[in-house]
Amino acid sequence: MKKYLVTCDYNLEELVIEEIKQNITEATEIKQFENFSHRVSFLVPNFDKEKNNSILQKILSLRSIHSVIELKGSFYLDKPTLENLKEKIMEIDLSELKTAKSFRASAERYGTHDFTSMEMAKHIGHTVIMRYKTPVSLTEYEYNLRVDVIGSFVFVGYQITDDTLAHRQGNYNKIERIFHHRAATKHTLAYHLLTLAGLQEGDSLLDCTCGGGTIILEAASMFGNKIKILAGDMHEKAIKGTKENLKLNNFDFVEVRELNARHLEETIEDYVEENGQLDKIVCNLPFGIQSAKQVNMRGLYDQFLSSANKILSKNGKIVVLTMRQGVFREVIFMIKKYKITKEYVTEAGGLYLHIFVIEKI
Numbered sequence: 001m002k003k004y005l006v007t008c009d010y011n012l013e014e015l016v017i018e019e020i021k022q023n024i025t026e027a028t029e030i031k032q033f034e035n036f037s038h039r040v041s042f043l044v045p046n047f048d049k050e051k052n053n054s055i056l057q058k059i060l061s062l063r064s065i066h067s068v069i070e071l072k073g074s075f076y077l078d079k080p081t082l083e084n085l086k087e088k089i090m091e092i093d094l095s096e097l098k099t100a101k102s103f104r105a106s107a108e109r110y111g112t113h114d115f116t117s118m119e120m121a122k123h124i125g126h127t128v129i130m131r132y133k134t135p136v137s138l139t140e141y142e143y144n145l146r147v148d149v150i151g152s153f154v155f156v157g158y159q160i161t162d163d164t165l166a167h168r169q170g171n172y173n174k175i176e177r178i179f180h181h182r183a184a185t186k187h188t189l190a191y192h193l194l195t196l197a198g199l200q201e202g203d204s205l206l207d208c209t210c211g212g213g214t215i216i217l218e219a220a221s222m223f224g225n226k227i228k229i230l231a232g233d234m235h236e237k238a239i240k241g242t243k244e245n246l247k248l249n250n251f252d253f254v255e256v257r258e259l260n261a262r263h264l265e266e267t268i269e270d271y272v273e274e275n276g277q278l279d280k281i282v283c284n285l286p287f288g289i290q291s292a293k294q295v296n297m298r299g300l301y302d303q304f305l306s307s308a309n310k311i312l313s314k315n316g317k318i319v320v321l322t323m324r325q326g327v328f329r330e331v332i333f334m335i336k337k338y339k340i341t342k343e344y345v346t347e348a349g350g351l352y353l354h355i356f357v358i359e360k361i
């Protein structure tokens with residue numbers, strides 16, 4: 001069996017497990033890795049080279065993950081010393097390195113130890129050279145031997161991804177961008193919001209605070225023109241930037257316009273008359289951090305939710321990402337037009353964010 005470890009957004013491991021279940025049919029024992037947050041592990045059978053590679057391609061195409069490591073072993077340190085770490089690493093089967101053209105070692109460390117991450121990487125690299133005589137290359141390596149020490153727990157594997165998959169800039173789920181909004185949503189979170197909305201072919205989708213368009217770029221990349229997408233923002237710069245981002249990816253089927261999330265029934269009245277009510281509204285609401293003095297978030301949420309109720313179809317869903325969970329919850333209870341069906345807390349850029357899934361009552 002091969003064991004993989006994927007990293008993901010804080011506290012959303014169960015959603016990642018669901019994506020793996022749906023897309024990697026060969027995977028078994030899919031679970032949060034050793035109860036650590038941000039990490040999910042699973043096993044896949046070891047087939048021939050071609051089939052192993054096709055499974056790896058499916059893993060790298062997952063939309064909810066940041067990085068992939070093929071795990072080779074894990075253990076507990078008896079003493080928090082480099083000597084003990086090296087001894088234990090020597091016991092792990094890293095035979096791929098015997099025939100590898102080159103390798104590099106990288107290290108991450110959390111907790112109190114007698115050594116730094118830099119020292120770890122240097123000493124682990126040295127251990128492998130002594131053991132297998134494999135040449136080191138920091139840039140042109142065939143294997144990136146990755147060792148993580150969390151307190152006294154250590155796991156060792158080959159890091160498959162160099163850059164985070166969450167930026168959609170590599171070969172997998174690639175999305176081109178020229179405009180970046182300063183409060184852009186992470187693509188992995190955009191994927192979760194859309195999945196929690198139950199977005200499916202034939203649906204109509206609105207992001208009424210689109211910023212640089214991450215959520216609709218993700219939706220367009222997932223479904224193409226099999227869904228109908230409307231995006232809008234009240235700021236010209238965001239509208240222009242979103243249009244440019246869409247154009248770069250040839251997502252010409254997405255409509256973008258100026259609108260006010262406080263008055264949706266007025267600002268997109270013509271759209272609803274022509275296309276019918278919306279099935280899904282998915283958005284990352286303004287945080288109000290920079291503009292807290294000017295913007296009354298309670299008023300914004302109240303107006304948004306009241307006006308959204310008028311343009312949302314009977315079985316429609318709204319999924320929002322917000323930092324102001326208390327205010328959002330109060331408004332939901334106050335206006336009595338929706339019920340909260342799911343709620344998650346996650347983290348981005350050091351901020352705790354809430355995901356609410358709500359439906360019309």
Ligand SMILES: C[S@@+](CC[C@H](N)C(=O)[O-])C[C@H]1O[C@@H](n2cnc3c(N)ncnc32)[C@H](O)[C@@H]1O
Pocket residue numbers: 180181183184185186208209210211212213214215232233234235238259260261262284285286287
């Ligand atoms: C958190 S940002 C959205 C980021 C976006 N999801 C992205 O990835 O780039 C919130 C956006 O809401 C917009 N906004 C604030 N108040 C609005 C309103 N009343 N109507 C429409 N858009 C609004 C802001 O201009 C900003 O672009």
